Amino acid sequence: MGDPNDDEFDDDPLFQDRGPEAHDTAGPATRAYVLHPDLKSARSRRLPEHGLAEAVSLAGALPNLEVLGAEVVRLPKLQPGTLFGSGKVDELAARLKELEVDLVLVDGPVSPVQQRNLEKEWGVKLLDRTGLILEIFADRARTREGVLQVELAALSYQRTRLVRAWTHLERQRGGFGFVGGPGETQIEADRRAIDDQVIRLKRQLDKVVKTRELHRAARRKVPFPVVALVGYTNAGKSTLFNRMTGADVLAKDMLFATLDPTMRGVTLPDAKGGPGRKVIASDTVGFISDLPTQLVAAFRATLEEVLEADLILHVRDISHPESAEQAADVAEILTSLKVNPAVPMFEVWNKLDQVEGSERAALLQQAENRAGVFPVSALTGEGIEGVLAAVSQAFDEEKTLRRLHLGFAEGRKRAFLHDEGVIEAEEMVEDGWEISVFWTARQEKRYRDL
CATH class of the missing domain: 3.30.70 (Alpha-Beta Plaits)
Structure with missing residues (x-):
């Protein structure tokens, strides 16, 4: 295969950008309002205010969307029909009407019945957390594999939203109804149509995955180890990836800026500071708490890049108030992916440039006392040489x-x-x-x- 810096696998059409933006962002902005339900009986490692801030950031990741307001809604208990109590539903209805809101984003699961009832009460479109993340992924996916995975996830989600909301869901007649008994309901017809489309997409995705496996097999023949960058969304993985490889991957202060896997060759420094061994670096989709189950399944082929890795760099936004909680979420997802615990993993404490004073000094001291932890700023380049040297040393195995x-x-x-x-x-x-x-x-x- 040759030198990994030749990027021969970057010519693979599976890794190519679809070109222009997938969605037209012209026209008036959609006016949105964000709600974060805080159920008293639910256990969470997160403060509700931080959960709300993340939900607002998720909303900001969609183009042509204007967030007019956001609030935490305290819930003594969930109402099966409307999620919120009747008083809160009326209160929010008045506020949404006053602000002329078009879309309500609920940061949590909303059942199909709850969605239908709230949309009727408020006269707006409603998306739950899963629907919102699917919208973001649909807007960002660029490669053929990414597009197929998003479509598959969206269909799985859509299948669960089939409820008796319209008159056309009355039982259809089979023929004249005289022979063969009654026909199927519209819900059954819709569900069958979705199932047929899912089968078709899975077949296409299988072909894509097989092609990717051929590329992996080709890379296995080259004695270049794979280093995978993982971490919570917006932790700065793509910025670090660009800094390490000299690539120009999209890196924005935005959730889910990277959806499709990107791979580049990196020449690590040797002990004397000169060019040393070569590795392949892999940038991956960012993780997030409460990742929709449909997306975990649909994006497994993309995340398999992590399973192929010889070393993992867990990139953390150390400036984030809930960095530890985000790290715990990443650890849970890696466990669910069945990543081999024997694969070495370094923690890269990124965004050090956003930490100042005594807090910065404390973080540096803490990192010094822990093996395999590297405080860096991917933006300024501070600490990057230490990470590269440690990666190089990790592969200088006995x-x-x-x-x-x-x-x-x-x-x-x-x-x-x-x-x-x-x-x-x-x-x-x-x-x-x-x-x-x-x-x-x-x-x-x-x-x-x-």
């Missing part, structure tokens, strides 16, 4: 000599050893090969996984 016996049917394993360049001596015997290899623990693990 090698061991092993003697292997491979049967003639194990040609794939033998080809792997040749591709990795770890064979010291090889001899053909009666039932296969006797091979001496000099390899790292990482290479041995990959060999055992074949």
Whole structure:
């Protein structure tokens, strides 16, 4: 494959931008109001005010949307029909009418029945947290894979929203109704149409994933380790990625600025400060608390880049008031993805430039006392050299000599050893090969996984 800096896999049409913005942002802005329900009985590691701030940021990530107001709504208990109590529904109805709101964003789950009833009471369109995130993803997806994954997630979500809200949902007649019994309901017809479309999309996505797997297989043949950047959305992964690789990936102070995986080659410094080993860096979609289950499933192929990684950089926005809570969310998602706990992981405490005074001094002292923690500013470049040096050192692994016996049917394993360049001596015997290899623990693990 050659040098990773040649970016030969960047020519893959699966990684190409769709071109112009997917959505036309011309015309008057949609006037929105954000609500964050705070249920007393619900346990959360987050303060409701911070949850509301994140919801407002999510709304700000949509183009042509103007947030007119936002508030935390305290809920003693959930009302099955309208989510909020009748008094609060009336109070909000008056406020929304006064502000001439077009769209209400509820930062939490809203059932189809609750959505229908609230839209009727308030005379506005309503989106819950899942619907909002799907809208953002639909606006941002650029690659073929990203578009398919968003469509698949949206259909899964839409299927759950089929409720008896319109007159056309009355039972349809099958033929004249004389033969074959009654026909199917409109809901059943809609659900069947969605299921058919889901099957079609999954087939297309399978082809895309297979193509990506071919690219992964090609990269495995090149002895360049993969370093994956993960972290909470808006933690600064893309800015760090650009700083490390010299790439020009979209990096904005905005939630979900990056949706599609991006990979670039990086030449790490050696012990003397000169050019050293080469690695492949992978920028990934940002994580978020309460990520819709539809998106976790639909974006698994994208997040599999993390499963392929030889080292993970967990990028944290250390200036955020809930950085620790965000880190806990990221850890939960990595666990759900079944990321191998043996894969080394460094914490990169980003946005150090936004921390001042005694707080900055305390963070630097805390990082110094913890192994594998690197305070940096991806924006200014402060601390980046330390991260790169640590990554380089992590791959300067101790090698061991092993003697292997491979049967003639194990040609794939033998080809792997040749591709990795770890064979010291090889001899053909009666039932296969006797091979001496000099390899790292990482290479041995990959060999055992074949």
